[in-house]
Each structure stands twice: as C-alpha cells, then as structure tokens.
Amino acid sequence: MISILKIREQFSLFGELRPQPRTAWTGEIPLPESLAEFYEQIGPWGETYHENIGPVGITLSETAISFPPLLRLWKLQAGYRWDASNGQRVADWRDEWLVIADLNADPFILDAQTGQILFARHGEGAWNAHELAPDLLTFVATAAAIGVVFHLADGDLRNDEWELKPEYRAAAILQAAQVLGDQAEAESFFEALEG
Incomplete structure (x- = not known):
C-alpha cells in the first residue's frame, strides 16, 4: 500500500511542502479530485526567490521531474493545452488532459477521465502520450522513490563522462519495482525518465 506520509x-x-487548498486552483476546468488531494496532503511548494513570482515548486533531485505549486499549475498548461505564443488551443491536446509535472518540458499528464498518468515527449509534431502509471499516487510514489536513490548518492551518482553509474540505475529500478510491484513496469518507468 502506498503511504501518503x-x-x-x-x-x-x-523542497518546502505546504498544504494547498483547492481554492488556490486558477484553472478554467474542474480540478480533479486526486490532484486536489495531492496538493492538500503533499503540497509541493518550493522556494520563493522573488516575491513577485512566488514559490517555484520542487524538482525531485537528478530525476529532473518538476512539480509546480497549485497556484502555478494552470500556467504550466501553456505550450501543451494552448500555444504559449498566441493563446490558441492546441488541436491534438485532449480536454481531459492536465499537465501535473514535467521533465525538461516533457509533460506528465493526468487523464481526468481514467485517472492514469501519461507521459509524452515534446517536439514530436503531435502529442503521443502513453501510460506511465495507473494513477497519480503511484506516479508520485515511484518518482519520489527514484529521486531518493539519486539524492542519497550525492556526488557519486555519475561517472567522469557524466553517465549514471550502473549501481544507481539498478537501485532506482529496484525502488521503483517495490512501488509498482513489477520489474518490467519499473524498467519502463525509468526508461521514460532517461529519454
């Protein structure tokens, strides 16, 4: 069982966590219940470097998975749901999709109809999203488990060529498998992060 604690x-x-009420949501669509609970119970907040910008959210170590605070989540949809340069709706972006985090601009998407977390690569000409996790809680638990492995490795994570050392890759996949309950799913999840 996945533990919120x-x-x-x-x-x-x-980074700093802070419970964030549903009222902080600024979106034009209803906030999915699982996402509302995520922000109320876990609440990625992060640092505030400039008062006029506010909190920046958190990034899970070397995984580079970034979660915005709830008050910035709707703005994260720019470039996915709508074209950031002209505000026009992106034709192949589904209404039920909501970007909840990103990996160097590659979106992690909550499908509000199924509850699944999808992943897609930007710059491919179309959004070809595929399932990464069966639900939000499984996704964040898996990402956090991998992030902790990287965090504990500290400066030893990469070799001189800046490649991830095999022992940390294996440890990250092992931790992901403990959350997902399946080695093949853990490898697939980790490979999505590797690009």
Missing part, C-alpha cells in the same frame, strides 16, 4: 517525507528532501 512516506511520499510527503520523501518529497520534503527536495
């Missing part, structure tokens, strides 16, 4: 403890390694 454990996820919160893991997320706290990467």
